[in-house]
Amino acid sequence: MKRTIWIALLFAAGLSASAQVKTPAPSTAGSVSTTVGLTDVKVSYSRPSIKGRKIFSTDAAALVPYGKIWRTGANQGTVISFSDDVKVEGVSVPKGDYLLLTWPGETEWTVSLYKDVAMGGNTGAYDKSKDAANFKVKASTLAEKIETLTINIGDIAADNKSAKVQVAWENTSVKFTVAVDYDAQVMKSIEQNTKVSPNNYFQAAVYYLETGRDLNQALTWINEASKSNPDAFWILHQKAKIQKALGDKKGATETANASMAKAKTAGNRDYQMMNEDLIKSMK
Incomplete structure (x- = not known):
């Protein structure tokens, strides 16, 4: 009996040591x-x-x-x-x-x-x-x-x-x-990742366009991106914007028309309208 009581007391003491009441x-x-x-x-x-x-x-x-x-x-x-x-x-x-x-x-x-x-x-x-x-x-x-x-x-x-x-x-x-200054990180990522996957040329070209960098380099990259995905109307749209920024309105209009045609085939009305606006901006 004493041994049973002793074990019970030890068990209760263990519970007391481990259990805690939580309050807010x-x-x-x-x-x-x-x-x-x-x-x-x-x-x-x-x-x-x-x-x-x-x-x-x-x-x-x-x-x-x-x-x-x-x-x-x-x-x-x-x-x-x-x-x-x-x-x-x-x-x-x-x-x-x-x-x-x-x-x-x-x-x-x-x-x-x-x-x-x-x-x-x-x-x-x-x-x-x-x-x-x-x-x-x-x-x-x-x-x-x-x-x-x-x-x-x-x-x-x-x-x-x-x-x-x-x-x-x-x-x-x-x-x-x-x-923050994320430009150095983006530039490093462009350098590393365009060597790994041609698909990254698109992001690199758009970044160069949006940050006012070397537009000829941007055009080279967007052309590489277009080669791997010739039906991508969104890539052609960005190419047209780069061409416009370079002062090549004739080339930009032709590219925008090509993008608009492919967007129409794909049923994408948004890009049709964006290309229409881009073409109007060059007249």
């Missing part, structure tokens, strides 16, 4: 990510809520007093990551992970991307020499209150070369710009 965290975990150009940008953070408190203020009793360092979140602070080298507010920042530290102010914030991620939320250990970037951004007032700290990545530029990271809480918003 006071500050929920959040993350946001997007691809800017060819670069992955991600922010991971803990999201505190106002809960009736004063957040940003000159009052030293506020949760985040003006002029004091803030981990820009709760718990272990906020981490921002870049898969490639970037520029943040014009400052070159190598790819990697950084703590996002801030010093809020009424009209302006100081922002630091901090290299020592292991510091976590222990802002008392901050060492300015470990900043990868340190800059100032304007603060703006929001019309509607944001109850829970929210970080967004938006305002992506039309050329996909920049985006803005926004920190918004209470009635305050700040944004800073992350700029």
